[in-house]
Amino acid sequence: DVQVTQSPSTLSASVGDIVTITCRTSQSIITYLNWYHHKPGKAPELLIYGASSLQSGVPSRFSGSGSGTDFTLTISSLQPEDVATYYCQQSYSTPWTFGQGTKVEIK
Amino acid sequence: EVQLVESGGGLVKPEGSLRLSCAGSGFIFRNAWMSWVRQAPGKGLAWVGRIKSKTDGGTTDYAAPVKGRFTISRDDSKNTLFLQMHSLKTEDTAVYYCATHDSGVLTLWGAMDVWGQGTTVTVSS
Numbered sequence: 001d002v003q004v005t006q007s008p009s010t011l012s013a014s015v016g017d018i019v020t021i022t023c024r025t026s027q028s029i030i031t032y033l034n035w036y037h038h039k040p041g042k043a044p045e046l047l048i049y050g051a052s053s054l055q056s057g058v059p060s061r062f063s064g065s066g067s068g069t070d071f072t073l074t075i076s077s078l079q080p081e082d083v084a085t086y087y088c089q090q091s092y093s094t095p096w097t098f099g100q101g102t103k104v105e106i107k
Numbered sequence: 108e109v110q111l112v113e114s115g116g117g118l119v120k121p122e123g124s125l126r127l128s129c130a131g132s133g134f135i136f137r138n139a140w141m142s143w144v145r146q147a148p149g150k151g152l153a154w155v156g157r158i159k160s161k162t163d164g165g166t167t168d169y170a171a172p173v174k175g176r177f178t179i180s181r182d183d184s185k186n187t188l189f190l191q192m193h194s195l196k197t198e199d200t201a202v203y204y205c206a207t208h209d210s211g212v213l214t215l216w217g218a219m220d221v222w223g224q225g226t227t228v229t230v231s232s
Binding site for chain 2: 100
């Protein structure tokens with residue numbers, strides 16, 4: 001099974017800051033890596049698919065990069081509404097696996 | 108509007124069984140690959156399993172912790188996905204979400220862009 005290691009587990013930043021979250025996989029998954037955010041009491045929302053494609057309707061301050069085993073989600077200017085837990089998910093092979101999550105807070 | 112609505116959650120004793128349902132609307136259900144994802148209290152998201160469309164073979168895959176105990180099935184005539192859970196353990200306590208992909212591109216990438224609001228399963232004596 002593909003293991004997914006996400007870091008950091010928590011992150012505190014100011015409004016307007018650049019925020020970076022990383023995911024590393026135990027084997028190459030090419031670009032089969034998706035990013036979600038999840039707010040308490042709500043359903044998770046897809047942000048990025050295929051490592052770097054922005055999902056329709058998602059603000060352009062979100063971007064994804066990487067291939068192989070190392071991937072990054074960047075928020076170019078953190079906004080108050082971005083407070084959430086962020087997850088990466090590999091879909092290269094089943095069982096699909098999520099990273100452990102990164103809780104993003106406003107400083 | 109594309110929508111998924113889960114039901115069937117509740118309190119069940121260890122070793123008990125429960126069946127969750129997920130009703131889909133606003134999309135061609137029979138063409139959709141459907142997944143179940145859960146979140147235990149204080150934990151992150153965990154993929155439970157997936158069923159492909161019958162056109163793509165209708166096969167299922169499961170995460171190791173539920174393999175052999177959980178079964179995913181679908182009734183395309185009723186636009187409904189099921190998760191049959193047996194031999195439940197306290198560690199199965201979680202909010203269970205059904206999810207799918209609202210386009211062929213997202214299916215290709217395994218990216219789930221449509222999610223239900225979740226149904227809560229509590230396994231406790």
